Amino acid sequence: MKKTIPALCGLFAALTLTLTGTSEVVAYPEKPVVIVVPYKAGGNSDRHTRLLQPALQDALGADIVVKNVAGAAGTVGAAQVAQAKPDGHMLAMMPIAPPTMQPHLRDLPYGIDSFEPVCMVDNNPVVLMVNKTSPYKSVQDLVSAAKANPGSLTYGTTGGGTVPHLAAIGFLEGADVSMKHVPFSNAADVMKAILGEVVTMFIGPASLVERFDVRPLAIFASEAVPMFADVPTAKSEGLDLVFSIWGGLFAPAGIPEETYQTLTAACAKAVADPRTTEAMAKIKSNADPRIGEDFKSFVLSQYELNGRLLGKADLQK
Amino acid sequence: MEHVVPALLQVLSPASIAAILIGTVFGTIVGALPGLGSVVAITVILPFTFGMPIVPSVALILAVYCSSIYGGSISAILINTPGTPQAAATNLDGYPMAMEGKASLALGWATAASVFGGVFSTGVLIVAAPQLAAVALKFGPVETFALIALALTCIAGVSRGSTLKGFAAGILGLFLATVGADPMTGDLRFEFGYFPLTAGVGLLPVLIGLFAISEVMVRVFRPHQATPQIVGTVGFKLAPLREWLIRWKSLVKGSVIGSFVGVLPGTGAAVAAFISYAEAKRAGRFRDKLGKGEPEGIVAAESANNAVSGGALVPTLALGIPGDAVTAIMMSALIIQGVQPGVRMFAENPDVIYAAFIVLILANLAIFTVGALGVRYFLYALRMPVPLLLSVVIVLSFLGAYGDRGNEFDLLVAFIAGVVGFFLRINGFPTAPVVIGLVLGRIFEESLRQGLILTDNSFQGFFVGHPIAVALFCVTFAILFLPPLIGSVRRWKGR
Numbered sequence: 001m002k003k004t005i006p007a008l009c010g011l012f013a014a015l016t017l018t019l020t021g022t023s024e025v026v027a028y029p030e031k032p033v034v035i036v037v038p039y040k041a042g043g044n045s046d047r048h049t050r051l052l053q054p055a056l057q058d059a060l061g062a063d064i065v066v067k068n069v070a071g072a073a074g075t076v077g078a079a080q081v082a083q084a085k086p087d088g089h090m091l092a093m094m095p096i097a098p099p100t101m102q103p104h105l106r107d108l109p110y111g112i113d114s115f116e117p118v119c120m121v122d123n124n125p126v127v128l129m130v131n132k133t134s135p136y137k138s139v140q141d142l143v144s145a146a147k148a149n150p151g152s153l154t155y156g157t158t159g160g161g162t163v164p165h166l167a168a169i170g171f172l173e174g175a176d177v178s179m180k181h182v183p184f185s186n187a188a189d190v191m192k193a194i195l196g197e198v199v200t201m202f203i204g205p206a207s208l209v210e211r212f213d214v215r216p217l218a219i220f221a222s223e224a225v226p227m228f229a230d231v232p233t234a235k236s237e238g239l240d241l242v243f244s245i246w247g248g249l250f251a252p253a254g255i256p257e258e259t260y261q262t263l264t265a266a267c268a269k270a271v272a273d274p275r276t277t278e279a280m281a282k283i284k285s286n287a288d289p290r291i292g293e294d295f296k297s298f299v300l301s302q303y304e305l306n307g308r309l310l311g312k313a314d315l316q317k
Numbered sequence: 318m319e320h321v322v323p324a325l326l327q328v329l330s331p332a333s334i335a336a337i338l339i340g341t342v343f344g345t346i347v348g349a350l351p352g353l354g355s356v357v358a359i360t361v362i363l364p365f366t367f368g369m370p371i372v373p374s375v376a377l378i379l380a381v382y383c384s385s386i387y388g389g390s391i392s393a394i395l396i397n398t399p400g401t402p403q404a405a406a407t408n409l410d411g412y413p414m415a416m417e418g419k420a421s422l423a424l425g426w427a428t429a430a431s432v433f434g435g436v437f438s439t440g441v442l443i444v445a446a447p448q449l450a451a452v453a454l455k456f457g458p459v460e461t462f463a464l465i466a467l468a469l470t471c472i473a474g475v476s477r478g479s480t481l482k483g484f485a486a487g488i489l490g491l492f493l494a495t496v497g498a499d500p501m502t503g504d505l506r507f508e509f510g511y512f513p514l515t516a517g518v519g520l521l522p523v524l525i526g527l528f529a530i531s532e533v534m535v536r537v538f539r540p541h542q543a544t545p546q547i548v549g550t551v552g553f554k555l556a557p558l559r560e561w562l563i564r565w566k567s568l569v570k571g572s573v574i575g576s577f578v579g580v581l582p583g584t585g586a587a588v589a590a591f592i593s594y595a596e597a598k599r600a601g602r603f604r605d606k607l608g609k610g611e612p613e614g615i616v617a618a619e620s621a622n623n624a625v626s627g628g629a630l631v632p633t634l635a636l637g638i639p640g641d642a643v644t645a646i647m648m649s650a651l652i653i654q655g656v657q658p659g660v661r662m663f664a665e666n667p668d669v670i671y672a673a674f675i676v677l678i679l680a681n682l683a684i685f686t687v688g689a690l691g692v693r694y695f696l697y698a699l700r701m702p703v704p705l706l707l708s709v710v711i712v713l714s715f716l717g718a719y720g721d722r723g724n725e726f727d728l729l730v731a732f733i734a735g736v737v738g739f740f741l742r743i744n745g746f747p748t749a750p751v752v753i754g755l756v757l758g759r760i761f762e763e764s765l766r767q768g769l770i771l772t773d774n775s776f777q778g779f780f781v782g783h784p785i786a787v788a789l790f791c792v793t794f795a796i797l798f799l800p801p802l803i804g805s806v807r808r809w810k811g812r
Contacts, residue, residue, distance in 0.1 A: 041363075041646055069723045071516025072498050076724060079512065105503060109512050154771065160502040182458075182770050183501040185763060188638045188645070195636065196454035198771070211657055212636070283652055 028088050028259045029062035035249070036092045038077025040070040044205070047283065048121055048247055049093040055273035059266035073159070074098035075108055082110035086254035088263055091118065095247040096163060100303040104310045105161050112303045116255050117295045119267035120248035122280065123288030125221035126167050127206045127231060129214040131194055139175075139217050139237040142201065146177035154180040156190040156199040161315045164190075166306070167203040167220055167243040169313045174239040205245055206231075207284045220244070227286060246288065246302075248295060264292040324372075324671035328679065332373040337676065340380030341683040342691070347381075348388020348401055349695060350713055355385040355401055355643045363650055371654045372672045378647050379673060380680040383435055383626045386586055387684050390427040390619055391695050395420060396710055398529035402520055403586035403622040405752050406594045408528065410607065410614030417610055421554040424695075426615045428688035429555060430568060434620035435681035437572035438579065438627030443674050449580045449628075450635035456581050458767035459779050463789035464581070465761045468588050470796045471595030472750040482746045490754020491761070493518045500763050513726035520755055522718040522727040526734025527741075527748045529714040533707045534739040553692045556612065564613045567597045571620030578621070579628020586625040587756050593621035599796055627677055634658050634670055 035053075037046045049066050057064045069077035074097060081092035092098075092115070103111050128139065136142040146153050155172075157165040160183055172179060182199050184190045191212045193199045201217075206228055209216045216231045220243040224233060234241045249267055251260065270276060271289040280287050290298055310316045327333065340362070347358035358381050366374035389401030394411035407427060414423035441449070456464070469487070476483020496507045497517025508514040561568070571593040578589035597617035598607050607614045633644040648658050656666050701709070718731035738748050772778025780787055 043645075047652075067723050071519075071724060073503065076513070076516045106505060106515075107510075159500070160504075180770060182767050184767070185500045185759075192454065192632075192636070192638045193457065195638075196457055198457040 028256075028262055029060055031089060032063040032065050033060065033088070034065045034067050034090045036077045036081050036090065037066060037068050038070065038074035038092065038094060038098055039068065041068050044245075045074075045093050045095055045247055048280075048285065051279035051283075052093075052121060052270055052276055055276045056266060056270035059269040059273070060262075073102060075102050075110075078102070079109045081250065081252055082114035084252050086116075086252040086256075088251060088255055088259040090252065091263075092250045093121075093247060094250055096245055096302065096306075099250065100299060101161065101163075101306045101310065103303075104307045104316050112300070114253050115250040115299075116253050116260060117299045118249040118251050118260070118263050119271060119292065120246055120288060120290040120295045120298065121271055122248075122285045123244050123246035124205050124207060124286050125219050125225055125228075125242070125244040126163060126203050127209055127216045127220070127228070128171065128201060128203045128218045128234070129194065129209055129216050130201050131197055132213060132215045134197070134200070134215070136200075136217065137215070139232075139234075139239070142217065143175045143177055146175070146179060150178055151180060153200040154182050154198075156182050156184055156193050156202045158187055158190060158204070159183050159185060161310060161313075163243055163245050164202065164204050166309050166313060167241065168201075170241050170243070170309070171203060171234075171239060174241060203243070206286075210284060225286060227284060248290070248299075260292075267291065320667040320671045321675075324668050325675055327372040327668070328376065328672050328675045330373070332370070333376045333676070334679075336369075336373045336377040337380045337679050337683050340377045341384040341680060341687050344381035344384030345388040345391070345684070345687050345691065348385035349391040350717065355382060355389075355403070358382075358385040359643055359646050363646060366650050366654075371651075371656060371669060372676075374650065374654060375669065375673050376676045376680075378650055379626075379676045380683060382643055382647070383623065383677065383680045384684050384687065386623055386626060387428070387431045387619075387688070390431065390615075391424065391692065394423045394427060394615075395695060396529070396706070397532045398710060398714070399524065401586075402524055402752070402756065403590060403625075404618075405524065405528070405587060405749065405756075406590035406618035406622070407615055409594065409618070409749060410609070410611050413608070413610030414612070414615070419610070422556060423612070423615060424553055424688070424692050425555040426612045427619045428553070428685060428692070429561075430571070430616040430619040431623040431688075432681045432685045433568055434572045434575050434622070434624035435626055435684070436678055437569075437620075438576035438624035439674055439677040439681070441576045442627045442631060442677070446631050446635055446670075449631045453580045453632050453636065453638075455785060457783075458764040458771065459783045460786045460789070461581070461760065462764035462768050462779070463783075463786035463793070464578075465588075465757050465764060467789050467793045467796070468592045468595070468757055469753070469761070470793055471591045471598070472753050473595075473797065476747050476750060479745065483750045486741060486746050486748065487750035487754045490751040490756075491758040493523065493751070493755050494758020495762065500759060501766055513724070516724065516726075518730055518755070519718075519724070519727050520752075522731040523734045523755055524752055525714045525718050526731040526736075527738035527751055529710055530731060530735025531738030531742055531748065533710055534735060535742055536703070536707060538739070538743065553689045560612070563602060564616050567593075567601050567613050567617045568620050570596055571617045572624045575621035575624025576628040579625035580631045585629070586622040589625045590618040590622040591753055591756075593617045595796070599800075623681075630673060630677070634662055634673065 035049055037049050039045050046068060053064050053066065069080050078092060078094060078098040081090055084090040099112060099115055102108060130136050136145065155168050157168060187204055187208060190202050191208060194202050194214055195212060206219060218234045218237050219225060219228055219231045220234045220241050222242050251263060268291045277287060344358050359378060362377055362381055366377055386401060386403050389399055389404030390407040393399040393404040393408040394415050397408060397412040399405045399408050411423050411427060472483055472487040473480060497515055499506055505515055574593045575589040578592060594614060594617050597613055598604050601607065601613050603611045603613045629644045632638045633648055651658055656669055662670060715728055715731060718727045741748055768779060
């Protein structure tokens with residue numbers, strides 16, 4: 001009995017604490033914040049999350065735990081965050097596809113309105129690249145070769161309905177040529193096929209150009225990108241095409257306004273932090289911070305644009 | 318060679334040596350825990366490398382990489398649960414040996430074969446990395462398809478008793494690999510409108526279910542069946558040298574196969590171990606005893622899966638294309654350190670490359686030391702009361718199944734795989750072919766379909782202008798059809 005009474009008192013105290021804790025508006029963040037990366041560790045989204053982690057941790061004043069929830073082209077992790085309690089303690093670091101492309105491609109347990117975009121971190125235009133030893137030294141070379149021998153050239157992608165696929169469809173249509181489509185499951189496999197001369201071209205992330213020492217023929221940006229100043233834009237080659245792969249932080253929809261403001265302010269601080277910018281420069285990733293409403297309208301416009309493009313490519317569900 | 322001395326000096330610094338030792342102990346333990354495996358081990362240590370100079374951080378990552386592959390064999394031998402998919406082939410002979418009370422010997426075989434394979438592949442790396450990288454690029458979809466077809470023949474090798482049952486199990490594995498999003502088009506297959514299935518059936522949960530959870534069920538179902546016998550004081554025991562000499566061919570072949578398969582991106586240690594095992598089953602001196610607790614099976618599997626660690630570094634460092642998930646993570650660590658793996662690395666950072674080679678050799682020697690001194694502690698696991706051991710296996714299994722992708726659905730997959738594995742086993746179906754089918758299924762399908770796109774849907778196109786593929790197809794046909802052919806010729810002559 002002697003031991004029971006203090007134990008009961010302790011239990012009572014704990015109960016009171018929990019009850020009062022839930023009845024008041026609690027300060028955010030009250031515990032570590034989990035950022036779900038919907039891909040395996042080591043990939044692009046994972047890398048950006050981890051390089052943002054130290055600065056965001058300081059700006060938010062809470063520990064950040066990175067959780068990789070991989071599978072089904074990022075939709076498993078995205079669904080997990082969409083269905084999470086919208087209290088700001090579970091966020092997602094997602095690239096373009098899971099929120100703005102996948103919902104057009106198939107039925108998912110989430111949609112574009114399941115998320116509240118917080119801030120954008122990186123935005124990298126895609127680049128048309130060929131093997132360094134290939135005879136194609138310009139977009140014109142490639143187009144005339146494809147016109148001379150229709151169907152003999154090939155292009156690799158990271159799968160059907162991805163940004164590289166859409167960009168290639170746009171390019172082929174604009175140049176009025178045809179090439180065989182060979183899908184691969186990830187960018188590294190496509191690059192191996194480019195280096196091994198299995199496929200002719202790939203329109204993929206600009207950061208790959210230096211890493212694999214391939215020849216860039218055009219960058220799909222509206223104006224020259226400082227990091228790739230010597231690569232002509234697609235526009236200057238006569239094709240007005242803009243495609244890029246971006247990534248940013250999302251919260252589940254229904255997050256309280258106050259928490260959302262805290263989050264966007266912290267993220268704005270974190271993306272401008274020299275630790276973040278230096279780390280991004282190191283991996284040749286183009287920083288493009290868009291905060292709160294700015295990012296929200298960007299995501300919505302991308303969602304609509306990608307829906308149109310996928311519909312045109314006959315890929316929409 | 319002028320880069321070797323500075324590289325050596327960097328590797329021999331106290332920080333690098335400490336990194337190798339700590340990494341080896343940590344990697345062995347994590348590798349031995351079922352389902353955690355190399356990827357988890359490396360992800361956990363990755364943040365620690367950010368603040369370290371480049372050579373010690375490479376040393377830490379490589380030591381964890383090699384030792385976690387080795388660690389997987391410990392649990393495969395002791396509790397019939399490969400700690401990593403790479404050790405699934407080690408299971409086939411390792412566990413039967415432990416059942417006979419030869420656990421210490423089996424661990425000795427596994428350790429020494431691992432170290433041999435690892436050192437061998439590093440040697441190959443040092444001599445021929447740039448040339449090997451060029452060969453890897455020649456492996457387009459058609460060649461990859463031919464290689465995987467060859468690897469699939471080991472389903473016949475592991476299906477002792479009934480080849481038909483083995484094929485059925487292999488087809489089940491191949492089928493499981495097709496569940497989820499189509500790798501080429503993204504269309505969904507066999508997901509029955511159930512969202513979690515769109516991510517496909519995870520390899521690790523199935524592996525854990527088929528081997529570990531079903532093992533527990535079989536033990537409960539047949540409580541009087543033999544459990545591993547503990548004879549006297551067990552520890553780490555090396556077989557006498559002559560025992561090694563008569564199995565040298567499988568050891569060397571395994572190392573060569575592992576080094577080569579490692580060089581090819583997208584294949585990995587599990588594939589290498591199964592190809593090497595199939596080769597031992599075909600041409601090994603003790604091929605008839607394979608699968609019943611014959612050291613040659615352990616030697617073939619372990620030398621091959623550890624030789625992959627050296628081989629996989631070739632495309633990672635020389636091309637910037639990671640050979641497997643582990644090297645992919647390692648590559649991001651290097652990039653964060655400011656070293657860009659890829660075609661220019663041999664020219665720009667030769668010291669890092671040579672330091673990596675030296676670290677690999679030292680890490681393999683560290684495995685031997687840790688194995689010889691530390692493995693006895695793992696053997697205590699066997700002295701646990703059986704109900705306690707089985708409960709620990711169940712807990713570790715579900716932890717591992719969840720940890721792989723952080724997906725709750727995988728717990729269900731592991732459980733179902735356990736029940737399916739249980740029924741397969743009590744009905745005499747081998748479970749290893751299911752794993753082989755699942756491991757190889759996706760890349761088999763992908764390479765076949767890519768190849769068909771390139772040849773305009775013509776199978777004949779696979780044989781024209783693809784000499785490597787044709788050679789591999791010939792070996793596959795020989796493995797499948799020569800033994801029955803020779804058998805019938807002998808019978809005909811005997812009449």
